[in-house]
Amino acid sequence: MILTLNGKQELIDRPLSLDALVAAKGLCHDKIVVEHNFSIISKEDWAKIMLKDQDMIEIISFVGGG
Amino acid sequence: MTMEDLLRLGGRSIKSRLLIGTGKFSSYSLMQKALEAAQPDIVTVALRRVDASSQADNILEYIPKACILMANTSGARNTDEAVRIARLAKASGAGNWIKIEVVQDNKYLLPDNLETLKAVETLVKEGFIVLPYMSPDLSMAKRMADAGAAAVMPLGSPIGSNRGVKTRELVEILVREIKVPVIVDAGLGSPSDACECMEMGCAAVLVNTAIAIARDPVAMARAFKEAVSAGRTAYLAGLAASGSVASASSPLTCFLRNETE
16 A cells, blocks of 8 residues: 655555554654544554555654744 | 732733744754743744654753743644644644744745634634734734734744844734734844833743844843843833933033023
8 A cells, every 4th residue: 555654655565553653663652643634643543543545644743943 | 019920821820921932943952951041931832744764852851841832833824724733733732822823925934814813713712722923914913812812923024034123013003902912923133122022012022033043042042031021121110201302311500600590
């Protein structure tokens, strides 16, 4: 399947949950927010979401800004 | 004993009238030291896509826990994008204070007041404490206040330009006419600019670039803190009237020439 992660396409060759995707990217849970197909997904629900072809995922965190 | 001069904002009593933005610092640890020097109660942050290849620190660990975090919607070009960013910020656990920033113009970064107003309406209904960055237009400021904005944040001059309060005449009108606090945001380049805003009766100022890119950001943070405090005290003291001719401040001593006074 092909996912769009933060605007970039990624080819994934195995079933993958949202939780596993976050883990595979080495991202720390407590500083990110995840949007799946424009819906914000709370951390407890990441494991419940199995990703599908053409899914859009945004992973966001805080940075400096005025 | 005098009453402590607190700013009522978003249901909170705020001590520091200097809000600090966290962009452009050369490191988070330097930013942290500047925040310690400025002692703000409200600190702004932005949201960005995570770069999985970089293991950047979590900025929130460098911001004092007592500070109110206010995410901005920087990068939003319309109402929907601003609302989307605001919801993401809230979901991240940063609280419900949001600075709405809707900009389509990349040259001057001037805000789109109409899209901003629509975002205020939506986000207030969703329970956010909403502070819109706006062009100082009286009708729009009134509409934003009526829609439930906790404050209005007119620009002094373009973001990061350090040009000072070029919008002074219009901001003064907002200070006189708008019921919610007026916080000058953007363009304040020096402590004297911040002081000027406070002397005009603005409730607070938001400063980022002028501190972050100063040669010594920590000392500059302290200078802004002192300037905001001085300007506020001057406003409360009531500035003396200005005139076009001299008014002697010492007695004109007539005995030198044996004249009657």
